[in-house]
Amino acid sequence: MSRSLVAMRYFKLSDDMDIPGRWELGTPTDAQGQDAGSWLFMRGEGVQVEGPLRVPIYQPGRSLDFSLADAGAVPVVTARVATLLSSLAPHDVQLFPAEVDTRREPYFLVNVTRLVRCIDDEASEEVRYWKPEDGRPEKVGRYRAVAGMRIDPNKVGDARVFRTWGWTISLIVSQDIKDALEREALTGMRFQEVTGVLGPRTSQPPRT
Numbered sequence: 001m002s003r004s005l006v007a008m009r010y011f012k013l014s015d016d017m018d019i020p021g022r023w024e025l026g027t028p029t030d031a032q033g034q035d036a037g038s039w040l041f042m043r044g045e046g047v048q049v050e051g052p053l054r055v056p057i058y059q060p061g062r063s064l065d066f067s068l069a070d071a072g073a074v075p076v077v078t079a080r081v082a083t084l085l086s087s088l089a090p091h092d093v094q095l096f097p098a099e100v101d102t103r104r105e106p107y108f109l110v111n112v113t114r115l116v117r118c119i120d121d122e123a124s125e126e127v128r129y130w131k132p133e134d135g136r137p138e139k140v141g142r143y144r145a146v147a148g149m150r151i152d153p154n155k156v157g158d159a160r161v162f163r164t165w166g167w168t169i170s171l172i173v174s175q176d177i178k179d180a181l182e183r184e185a186l187t188g189m190r191f192q193e194v195t196g197v198l199g200p201r202t203s204q205p206p207r208t
Contacts, residue, residue, distance in 0.1 A: 008153055009175040009195045015068040016190040025069035025076055026058035028098065028109055038073035044115025044163040046094060053098040053109050063103065064188030066181075073169065075110035076100065082108040084180055085161065092161040112171060114162035116155065119143070123150035125198060143167040151194050170194075 016022075027037040031050040040047055055069050055076055065078045077085075082095050094111040121127045125148025130139040143166040151164065151172065160174040173181075178191050 011191040023061040024059035026056040027070040037070035065186040066188035089160040114159045117165035118151040118155035120152045
């Protein structure tokens with residue numbers, strides 16, 4: 001059956017912080033040693049960077065296939081994850097080779113290039129907007145807080161990996177991307193559904 005004829009489900013992809021002894025990654029830097037973190041890679045658009053990128057290990061521990069560096073903002077992945085994303089969502093991501101401290105294996109920083117205005121205010125548990133009286137004129141009209149997020153699938157279009165307009169900290173993937181990642185038993189990921197009736201719907205891939 002065509003993907004367009006089936007109601008697609010979407011999931012927030014985040015770091016699984018419950019993995020015992022896991023590592024945590026710091027803020028990426030470019031070839032000049034300049035910060036290349038969330039300010040650059042959370043815009044939901046294509047970017048240019050001077051490589052190679054380097055990612056420090058903020059807290060040593062078990063390495064993972066998927067990690068969010070720079071305080072939970074920037075995806076850093078192994079070649080297995082990068083290959084899957086480039087195959088299934090080539091128009092939604094940029095992949096930049098990245099060196100993770102002294103690790104020999106290749107890693108990639110993922111820049112999500114799709115920004116979709118699809119948060120369903122009515123269906124979400126709570127949303128708050130920046131107002132003129134908040135003293136941040138550059139943020140007026142954008143989300144100040146989003147709890148229990150729900151999105152409107154009809155507004156997503158053909159995006160499979162994207163950030164949500166006005167609340168770009170959220171990284172969303174379609175069910176087919178989620179299923180593909182879980183089939184590979186990749187580590188470090190936590191999924192929470194953002195479609196359907198609001199409720200505790202959390203799914204995690206098997207740990208190895």
